[in-house]
Amino acid sequence: MELTKRTLLAATAAFAMAGAGPAVAQDWPSGPVTIIVPWSSGGGTDATARMIGTLLEDEIGVPVAVVNRTGGSGVIGHTAIADAEPDGQTIGVATLEIGSMHTLGLTDLTHEAYAPIGLYNSDPAALFVRTDSDYDDANALLAALEDAEDRAFKASGSAQGGVNHLAMAGMLLAAGMPPDRVAWVPSEGAAPGLQDLAAGGVEIATASLPEAAALIDAGLIRPLAVFASERLDSAPDVPTFVEATGHDFALGSWRGIVAPAGIPEDVQAQLIEAVGAVVQKPEYLSFMNDRGYATQWTPGDAFESFMEKSDAALAESLAAVGLAK
Amino acid sequence: MIIDHLGNALELVLTWKMALVMLSCALFGLFVGAVPGLSATMATAMLVPLTFFMDPVPAISAIVTTAAMAIFASDIPAALVRIPGTAASAAYVGDLTALTAKGRVGRALGISVTASAIGGVFGSLVLMFAAPQLALVSLNFTSFEYFWLALLGLSAAVMLGNASVLKSLMALAIGLMIASVGMDTTSGTPRFTFGSASLLDGVAFVPALIGMFAVPELIRTFVHRDETPPVAPIGNPFRMFEGLGRVLMTSKLNLLRSSTIGTAIGILPGAGSDIGSWISYAVSKRFSRKPETYGKGSEEAVLGACAANNSALSGAYVPAMVFGIPGDSITAIVIGVLYVKGLNPGPMVFLTNADTVAAIFLVFLLANLLIVPLGLLAIALASQVLRVPKIALAPLILGFCIVGSYSIDAAASGIVIMIVLGVLAYLMEENGFPVAPTILGIVMGLLVERNLVSNMIKADGTFMPFVERPIAAGLALTCLVVWTVPAVGWLLQRRRRAAARTAAKQES
Numbered sequence: 001m002e003l004t005k006r007t008l009l010a011a012t013a014a015f016a017m018a019g020a021g022p023a024v025a026q027d028w029p030s031g032p033v034t035i036i037v038p039w040s041s042g043g044g045t046d047a048t049a050r051m052i053g054t055l056l057e058d059e060i061g062v063p064v065a066v067v068n069r070t071g072g073s074g075v076i077g078h079t080a081i082a083d084a085e086p087d088g089q090t091i092g093v094a095t096l097e098i099g100s101m102h103t104l105g106l107t108d109l110t111h112e113a114y115a116p117i118g119l120y121n122s123d124p125a126a127l128f129v130r131t132d133s134d135y136d137d138a139n140a141l142l143a144a145l146e147d148a149e150d151r152a153f154k155a156s157g158s159a160q161g162g163v164n165h166l167a168m169a170g171m172l173l174a175a176g177m178p179p180d181r182v183a184w185v186p187s188e189g190a191a192p193g194l195q196d197l198a199a200g201g202v203e204i205a206t207a208s209l210p211e212a213a214a215l216i217d218a219g220l221i222r223p224l225a226v227f228a229s230e231r232l233d234s235a236p237d238v239p240t241f242v243e244a245t246g247h248d249f250a251l252g253s254w255r256g257i258v259a260p261a262g263i264p265e266d267v268q269a270q271l272i273e274a275v276g277a278v279v280q281k282p283e284y285l286s287f288m289n290d291r292g293y294a295t296q297w298t299p300g301d302a303f304e305s306f307m308e309k310s311d312a313a314l315a316e317s318l319a320a321v322g323l324a325k
Numbered sequence: 326m327i328i329d330h331l332g333n334a335l336e337l338v339l340t341w342k343m344a345l346v347m348l349s350c351a352l353f354g355l356f357v358g359a360v361p362g363l364s365a366t367m368a369t370a371m372l373v374p375l376t377f378f379m380d381p382v383p384a385i386s387a388i389v390t391t392a393a394m395a396i397f398a399s400d401i402p403a404a405l406v407r408i409p410g411t412a413a414s415a416a417y418v419g420d421l422t423a424l425t426a427k428g429r430v431g432r433a434l435g436i437s438v439t440a441s442a443i444g445g446v447f448g449s450l451v452l453m454f455a456a457p458q459l460a461l462v463s464l465n466f467t468s469f470e471y472f473w474l475a476l477l478g479l480s481a482a483v484m485l486g487n488a489s490v491l492k493s494l495m496a497l498a499i500g501l502m503i504a505s506v507g508m509d510t511t512s513g514t515p516r517f518t519f520g521s522a523s524l525l526d527g528v529a530f531v532p533a534l535i536g537m538f539a540v541p542e543l544i545r546t547f548v549h550r551d552e553t554p555p556v557a558p559i560g561n562p563f564r565m566f567e568g569l570g571r572v573l574m575t576s577k578l579n580l581l582r583s584s585t586i587g588t589a590i591g592i593l594p595g596a597g598s599d600i601g602s603w604i605s606y607a608v609s610k611r612f613s614r615k616p617e618t619y620g621k622g623s624e625e626a627v628l629g630a631c632a633a634n635n636s637a638l639s640g641a642y643v644p645a646m647v648f649g650i651p652g653d654s655i656t657a658i659v660i661g662v663l664y665v666k667g668l669n670p671g672p673m674v675f676l677t678n679a680d681t682v683a684a685i686f687l688v689f690l691l692a693n694l695l696i697v698p699l700g701l702l703a704i705a706l707a708s709q710v711l712r713v714p715k716i717a718l719a720p721l722i723l724g725f726c727i728v729g730s731y732s733i734d735a736a737a738s739g740i741v742i743m744i745v746l747g748v749l750a751y752l753m754e755e756n757g758f759p760v761a762p763t764i765l766g767i768v769m770g771l772l773v774e775r776n777l778v779s780n781m782i783k784a785d786g787t788f789m790p791f792v793e794r795p796i797a798a799g800l801a802l803t804c805l806v807v808w809t810v811p812a813v814g815w816l817l818q819r820r821r822r823a824a825a826r827t828a829a830k831q832e833s
Contacts, residue, residue, distance in 0.1 A: 040654070046370065047661050054374045068370075071734050072525035073508060079522065106515070106525065154783050160511055185468070185779045186510050191650050195594060198648070201467030201783065214649025217671035220464070287377065291664045323512075 028088045028267045032063040035257075036084070036092035038077020040070045044293070045255055048121060049093045051287050052257070055278045073097065075107045082113035086260040088267035091117065094258045096163055099311035103318045104161055105325030111307040114258035117271050118299035119306055120279050121288070123208040124228035124252035125157075125167035126238065128197060128221045138225040138244040141204070142175050151183040155204035156193035160186045163253045164193065164206040166317040167227055171206075171241065174249035179321045197221055208252065209235050210292030227251050234292055251317075254310065256303055272299045334683035337382050338691070346383045347390045347688070351695050354391035355703045358398025361408040361535065361729045365395035366654040373658060381666035381681055386688035388662065392655050393692045396598075396638055397441040397700055400631065401707045404433050406722050408539040408729070412530065413602040413637070415764045417630040418538055423622030430708055435569055436624055437631045438700040440580065443573075444632030445693030447584035448591065448639025452646075453686040457672055460647035463592045465796055468783070471596065472776035472791070473800035478600040478769050480807045481607035482762035489757075490811075496758045500766015503528050503746075504774070511778045523738035532730035532739040533746050533767055537760045539726050540747025546719045572624055579609050579629050587633030591640020594652040598637030599768050605633035620759070635696075639689055646670050646682070 035053050039045045046068060053064040069077035074097040081092030094114060101107050127138060135141040145153060157164035165186075169179035182204060187193035190207035197205040198220040205221070209232065215221045225241040226232060227250050242248045257275050259268060278284060279297050288295045298306055318324040337343075350372070357368040369388050376384035396411060403409040404421040414421075424433035451459070466474075482497040483490050506517045507527030518524040573580065583605040590601035609629035610619045619626045641652030642659070649670035651657035663670050668678050675682055710718065726747075730739040750760045784790040792798045 043657065044661075047373065047658075050370075050374050051377070054377070067735060069735055070526070071529070071736065072522035075522045075525060076734075076736065107522065151785065156779075183782050183785075185782050186775070187779070188775070192594070195464065195644075195648070195650050196467055196779075199464050199467045201469070201779075214647075214670040217669070217673055218648055220648075283377070287665055290667065291661060 027264075028270050029060050029062045030087070031089060032065060033060065033088075034084075034090045035064060035066045036077055036081045036090065037066060037068050038070065038074045038081075038093070038095065038097075040068055044291075045093055045095055047291065048255060048288070048293065051284060052120070052275065052278055055281055055284055056274060059274050059278055073101065073106060075101055075109070079107065079109055081258060082109055082260055084260045086115070086262035086264075088259060088263055088271055091257055091259045091271065093255055094307075095255050096253045096310060096314070099307065099314040100161060100163075100166075100318060103315045103324050111258075111304075111311060113261050115261050115263045115268050116300055116303035116307065117257040117259055117268070117275055118279070118297055119254060119256035119303045120275075120297060121256075121293050121295060122252050122254035123210065123294055124226050124232070124250060125164055125206050126209050126212070126226040127167075127171065127224045127241070128194065128205045128207065128212060129203065129224060130197060130200070131219055131222050133203070133222075135224070138239075138241060141224060142245055145172070145175075145177060145181055148181065150178065150180045153182045153204060154185050154202040155182045155206065156185040156187045156196050156202045157190055157206040158187060158193060159189075160184065161318060161321070161323045162186075162189075163251065164190060165321070166314065167206045167251045168204070169321045170249055170251050170313075170317045171227065171247075173317075173320055174241075174247040175245065176247075184321075194221065209238065213292055232294065234289075234294070251313070254306075256298075256307075268300075275299075330679045330683040331687070333680040334687050337680065337684040338386075338687045343383055343386065343688075346379070346387050347691065347695065350387045350390040351394045351692070351699050354394025355398045355699055357391070358395035359401045359703060359707060361399075361402045361406075361539075361725045363729070364531065364733070365392050365399075365411070366658070367732075368392075368395055369655050369658045373662060376662050377665065381668055382684045382688070384662055384666055385659065385668075385685050386692070388655070388659055389685070389688055390692040390695065393445060393635065393638065393689075393696060394699065396635060397438065397631075397696050398703060400437045400441075401434065401703060402725075403538075404430055404437070405707060405710050406539065406718070406725075407542045408535055408722070408725065411634075412534065412599040412764070412768050413634045414630075415534055415538070415761065416603045416606045417627050419620045419759075419761060420623050420626045422542075423620075424624070424627070425711075427622055429622075430711060431704070432569075432624070433622075433627060434700075434704045434708075436572065436627050438697055438704065439569060439573065440628045440631035441635040441700070442693050442696045443580060444584045444587055444634065444636035445639060445696065446690060447581075447632070448588045448636035449686060449689035449693055451588050451636075452639050452642055452689060453683075456643045457647055457675055459592050460643050460672075463594065463644050464648070465794075466593055467794070467797075468776040468779035469791055469794055469797040470800060471593070472773065472780055473797055473804055474590075474593070474596055474600065475769050475772040475776060476804050477800065477807065478596075478603055479765065479773060480804065481603045482765050483811075488759040492758050493762045496753065496760065496762040497766045499749075499753075500763035500768075501770045502766075503533070503763070504767050504770025510771075510775050511782075521738070523734075523736055527771065528746075528767065529730075529734060529736075529739050529742055530767065531733040532743040534764060535726050535729050536743035536745070536747035537750040537764055539722060540743065541751035541754050541760070543719050543723055543726075544747070544751045546715050572628070576625050576628055579612070579625055580632050582612070583609055583629035583633040584636040587636035588640040590633075591637030591652060592643045594641075594644045594650045596652075598634055598641070598653065600772075601637035601640075602630045602634045603765060606630045620761075635693065639693075642689075646674065647672055 037046050037049045050066050053066045057064040069080045084090035098111050165184050172179050190211040193205050196202050223238045225244040226238050227241050229250050357363045368391050403414050403418045404425050407422045409415045409418045421433050483493045508525050586605040587601040590596045610616045641656045644650040645656040730743040792801050
């Protein structure tokens, strides 16, 4: 009995020392890594984060946990990332809403609270009508909108101030019309908005192409244009808005990995390298393609300036629709 | 057309690998469902990374099996310690606990397990044979139709329990007030949040559910310390099916009606199993020969609502498979997995991948049948909890309540919500106010408001469009009938009584 106890103690001590050894030699990762997702489990942001988490685990050799911190229209999760210890053990997914939340007056938090790791996805919004609609292309729809009274047309696709609402408002502004020309019917996200379009509740909807894929395949709705600077590989037949109408306008949701500001530079560099390797892996790429999510990798400072631009554009659109606080 | 592919589908389903996947997922689902505070959605989200390494059929069946088991298993803590796992089971939790208090926990859960399986099988069969056609019907529902449907759901409030109509309505109003906390859907303005970011999305639902049902029970355990009822005899759990056949036979109409209502409402992506279970509860009470027993341990009530609950779960897959429109958070996850597996949702999937789709439907059937043997096992194990004196169990239950309220959003605010609403519910129940209508108000309040606001925007503030579409008009008429018939009856009765009184006076 005595012997067993002593052996056990010795073994524990040896184990502890062995565990402590490499931790000193190697700063990061010093233990399990947590990825905070500001949106609920089951959504697109959650799915992509879990895929990255699973592959990151292989890449850096420590467990990676994905934690959903939902609530407050994204405020809670985005704040939790910013408030985490800046040691690289906690990172998170920032989404487009980091640029709109503070303009809506929900929080003081901006992208400046983060150290950028990399932008891994951005899905442009697109313009939809029902298949039996009279408007064959974006120009025809714009012409009808020109002649219509304010709020005669109704559109849906997101909550008030959500990315698809801002896409609609931005489109109208780019075409020289007041954002009030189309009344926005708020919905709980893209799917209910698109369903309302198919059911005849509204005439127009904005959403990303992957979100609408099944309804397009079913022949119930059709895309008129996509709000991007170039056509998408996944939908080469859908013209960009500028091609279709001559008005330059692009907007879409995006997702990127960030760390809390104040993280040591070498850890940030290691993170950029590790996540950068993950997003090149074939498993990741085929997952993203299968789900219809666009892939890209814009690391570090380029991601920072991307967030700055996105922030300014959102502030402008929100002011135009009267939601800026 | 599905029939033609059943042969190939059977080959895909009846393999050792599938048996292993389904069995382990079923056990996982049972565990998650039976532990209060762990949700079916959470379990399915955790499964997703695992499904990346599976073939399409095992991947989807893993999720389907887990979800079906978890939804049923959440009735176990509801019956034993009054912690309902989902909003859908909140409708009949009063009946479950009343049956447990009468020492008939085996019977209560026996009914729950059988009705869940029957409802689930019914929904699966509908899904197998009519999914594409039914999905088209669901596409006729705009916010106008959903508005009336949600109002109809709200009307169920007065049908729940046995409290007076006035007290039920007041309890409902409390729920509606709680539902108005959070960001206004139209203007994005925070309402009654007192600057707290945790309240921006409204009062978190699961903590509210745990607080309003479990906490009053805990408080009562301590307040009425000496009156703690004797520990309910458990009996032989393997005899819980005794006499069940007779119950099923006498309520076969109720079963059919509830399964149909559940499936029909589950198909509508804007409604889901919550409304399905509440409405079917109200309807089965309306048609019951013993409506006065509802809320006090009615077997019929549990039977109907459980069937509706599980059939709605299968119904939700109709719009998900055909149009990629999720009916609830679980189907939202499933849609993602379908894309990854190359089974892109859409009407075409029924032609291009007919074998796989037929196999998935078979899995639905099997998963719902698996509920019976595995559920029985879980009940037999879990019922041992009743051997423990309530007062000794209470701290453990409180621990589960706290963990459950916290884990949903990983936020301490959930615990505060649980405690505050728990104390409120205790005060309500002590004064004869039922809490089920309050829960209904919290669930439906947002749905009613959101659709009303959407409708007002679409209708430019006029009323006619609310009733211009045929289905909307039909639902509106149903609402009117549901509201006016009892009121007119009450008025007539009052007048008759008054006349009788005057007549009596004149005679004397």
